[in-house]
Amino acid sequence: MATVRVETVIDVPAAQVWEAVADVGSVHRRLLPGRVADARLDGDARILTMPDGSEIRELIVALDHDDRRLAYAVVEGQKMPLTYHHASFQVLPDGERARLVWLTDVLPHAMAPAVRARTERGIVEIRAALEGQATAVPSSSTS
Template sequence: MAMVRVEAVVDAPVQQVWDAVADVGAVHRRLLPGRVTDARVEGDIRILTMPDGHQVRELILGVDHGLRRMAYAVVEGQRLPLTYHYAAFQVLDEGPRSRLVWLTDVLPHDMADAVRARVERGMAEMKAVLERDETS
């Protein structure tokens, strides 16, 4: 299995960043506005709607407030030819700043570069949103 790890230092306090990550039904407002136009949660499933109307379904595996870790698996709607897609965010305290870590496991292995490009772009967008809005 290929693993993609992307992290960023965010100029925002750890609780602010964690609150945004943990708010799984508000990713379209708090982390990726513009990239995700809507998000709703039905039981353990998060349904993301993209600007073109395409939907992605993710199984929310866990939100651990003590570890500041949120894990999910894409179960339907991914556009890349992946047979397995599991990911987790963790928010680490770095004093007045935070470190946001995004780990993604994917199969097949040869899709790692394509996934890395998407994760890096998403991380840059989340960092900008989190640093811009201290009340997110």
């Protein structure tokens, strides 16, 4: 089995990054707006709707608040020809910032480069979304 590891430092406190990662039903708003159009929970499953209308069903395997770790497995709807896909996010403190580590185990091995390319793009989008949320200033209206 091939393992793909990507990580990034996010200029947001680890607790705030974990809050967004742990909000598994809001990945489309908090982590990957634009890449994921909608997300809904069905028991232990998360169903992601992509912008083209296709769906991916993920089993939420673990949500560990103490270790700030989320693990999931894609069980239906994978567009890539994978026979196995299990991934995890872990949020670690890095001074006043956070380090986000995304590990993905895939089969067949030959798909690892394609999965790496997707996760590398994805983690950049996640960092941008989280840093943008941290710097967003609520608008106020005047009367």
